[in-house]
Amino acid sequence: PLYAHVDQDACIACGLCQMLAPALFDYDENGIASYRPDHNTGSLALSAQQLQAFKLAYQRCPTGAITRGQQPFAPTRPHA
Numbered sequence: 483p484l485y486a487h488v489d490q491d492a493c494i495a496c497g498l499c500q501m502l503a504p505a506l507f508d509y510d511e512n513g514i515a516s517y518r519p520d521h522n523t524g525s526l527a528l529s530a531q532q533l534q535a536f537k538l539a540y541q542r543c544p545t546g547a548i549t550r551g552q553q554p555f556a557p558t559r560p561h562a
């Protein structure tokens with residue numbers, strides 16, 4: 483399985499990923515992208531139908547902000 487996550491520190495709000503894969507990417511009020519199906523938590527595997535669109539966005543993001551992995555991404559939790 484393949485999991486996806488947007489590194490929001492690397493995103494420059496170019497808008498390309500949503501143009502290429504509107505079902506997969508959403509934006510906050512500043513245009514910073516997030517992975518839509520799991521609210522950018524990297525916890526939900528891509529479905530087979532989503533793979534093609536995901537790959538396009540992944541390859542074309544100008545800053546490499548879209549990341550992928552074969553394991554779920556670890557949840558980011560604040561330190562106490």
Ligand code: F3S
Nearest residue numbers: 493494496497499543
């Ligand atoms: Fe950001 Fe890359 Fe999408 S810069 S808006 S994650 S194509």
